[in-house]
Amino acid sequence: MQLLKTIENANLKPNIEKKIIDIFSTKSIDFEHRFLELTGDDLENLSKINSLIIENMDFLMDKFYDHLLEFKETKDIMLEKPGLVEHLREVHTSYFKELFSLKYDDNYLALRFNTGLTHLNVNIPFNVFMGSYSYFLSLVIYFIKDELPKRGFSHKEILNIVNSIQKIINLDITLVIRAYYSKEISEKEKLSDDFIKRLSRIAEFRDEDTGAHIERMSYYCMIIARYLGFDYDFQMDILEASPMHDIGKISIPDYILLKPAKLTDDEFEIMKTHTTKGYEILTGSDSKIMKFGAEIALSHHERYDGYGYPNRLKGEDIPISGRICIVSDVFDALTNKRIYKPAYSVEESISIMKNEMGVGKYFDPAVFDAFTKGFDDIMTIKNHYKS
Numbered sequence: 001m002q003l004l005k006t007i008e009n010a011n012l013k014p015n016i017e018k019k020i021i022d023i024f025s026t027k028s029i030d031f032e033h034r035f036l037e038l039t040g041d042d043l044e045n046l047s048k049i050n051s052l053i054i055e056n057m058d059f060l061m062d063k064f065y066d067h068l069l070e071f072k073e074t075k076d077i078m079l080e081k082p083g084l085v086e087h088l089r090e091v092h093t094s095y096f097k098e099l100f101s102l103k104y105d106d107n108y109l110a111l112r113f114n115t116g117l118t119h120l121n122v123n124i125p126f127n128v129f130m131g132s133y134s135y136f137l138s139l140v141i142y143f144i145k146d147e148l149p150k151r152g153f154s155h156k157e158i159l160n161i162v163n164s165i166q167k168i169i170n171l172d173i174t175l176v177i178r179a180y181y182s183k184e185i186s187e188k189e190k191l192s193d194d195f196i197k198r199l200s201r202i203a204e205f206r207d208e209d210t211g212a213h214i215e216r217m218s219y220y221c222m223i224i225a226r227y228l229g230f231d232y233d234f235q236m237d238i239l240e241a242s243p244m245h246d247i248g249k250i251s252i253p254d255y256i257l258l259k260p261a262k263l264t265d266d267e268f269e270i271m272k273t274h275t276t277k278g279y280e281i282l283t284g285s286d287s288k289i290m291k292f293g294a295e296i297a298l299s300h301h302e303r304y305d306g307y308g309y310p311n312r313l314k315g316e317d318i319p320i321s322g323r324i325c326i327v328s329d330v331f332d333a334l335t336n337k338r339i340y341k342p343a344y345s346v347e348e349s350i351s352i353m354k355n356e357m358g359v360g361k362y363f364d365p366a367v368f369d370a371f372t373k374g375f376d377d378i379m380t381i382k383n384h385y386k387s
């Protein structure tokens with residue numbers, strides 16, 4: 001059950017969801033307040049003028065809307081549908097009244113994020129949002145500078161109040177534009193994730209007909225990483241990077257890659273180069289995932305006892321990503337049909353891994369132990385992605 005949830009989450013790009021949750025965590029709210037230095041003094045300053053602003057919101061809105069209707073960009077948006085101006089004015093009125101009601105709690109934060117999403121959904125361009133909001137800020141400040149001297153406020157008091165208004169409005173804008181930012185990031189992450197999978201399939205399609213191998217083995221890697229105790233970020237990184245493990249097969253000629261029999265020694269030597277070729281393809285990138293992919297491509301055939309390839313690394317010298325991948329990759333290769341072998345049952349495959357290949361020989365005992373502990377989850381994935 002927990003795993004099915006994981007699959008769903010992984011498909012929804014959990015990194016993004018996690019970031020959004022982090023943004024709205026209490027710790028983060030503290031950070032916002034400290035970052036913008038919204039202090040008790042600011043709240044006190046704002047409390048001196050908040051009812052004045054709320055009472056005069058209609059006056060401010062008149063000026064705000066006069067201005068918005070002067071510009072082609074905003075006018076076109078607002079006159080698109082009959083009644084839209086009135087509706088937007090109502091929404092903005094309550095929005096700004098709420099801002100000056102000085103209740104900056106979780107509910108306020110969530111509403112600000114939703115406001116950003118609404119702007120995005122109705123395609124309000126970022127510059128239009130920023131431009132109009134900045135104008136509203138200047139309106140409020142001019143209004144306050146006009147009104148407060150009449151009420152006996154000193155010059156110093158007025159400056160302090162204006163400063164606090166600027167801070168709260170900057171904080172408010174920051175919260176709203178998070179929605180724009182998260183959408184942008186989410187699109188980019190989707191694109192790069194998709195790109196990695198498609199790139200990996202170019203290599204896989206030649207010797208593996210469904211492309212399901214990379215789906216399954218990457219989830220196996222994620223599960224093993226979890227049972228080894230790695231944190232969420234590492235689990236997501238290995239999920240994204242491991243599909244690229246065999247990308248170097250693109251350089252292996254068909255007569256070797258598609259040979260329906262055991263390879264000769266010479267052919268096997270060429271086959272082994274898919275690790276170094278994969279590394280060459282992926283190395284040198286600034287992307288964390290690409291770098292991780294390069295490490296995996298190079299190390300996923302290293303054996304724990306030092307008899308693997310290409311560098312005959314031994315034990316802990318083999319990156320943990322490689323030690324995880326070899327278990328996932330071998331289990332999936334054994335349990336599925338390959339051009340040179342039939343599919344073995346799960347029991348037969350485990351027996352081959354334990355007895356013929358060997359824990360401590362091919363596989364890191366700790367990694368194999370995590371594989372065993374996460375076996376129910378592994379089987380859920382196996383059944384979900386049937387080839």
Ligand SMILES: [Fe+2]
Nearest residue numbers: 245246300301
């Ligand atoms: Fe490989």
Ligand SMILES: [Fe+2]
Nearest residue numbers: 213245246329
């Ligand atoms: Fe593989």
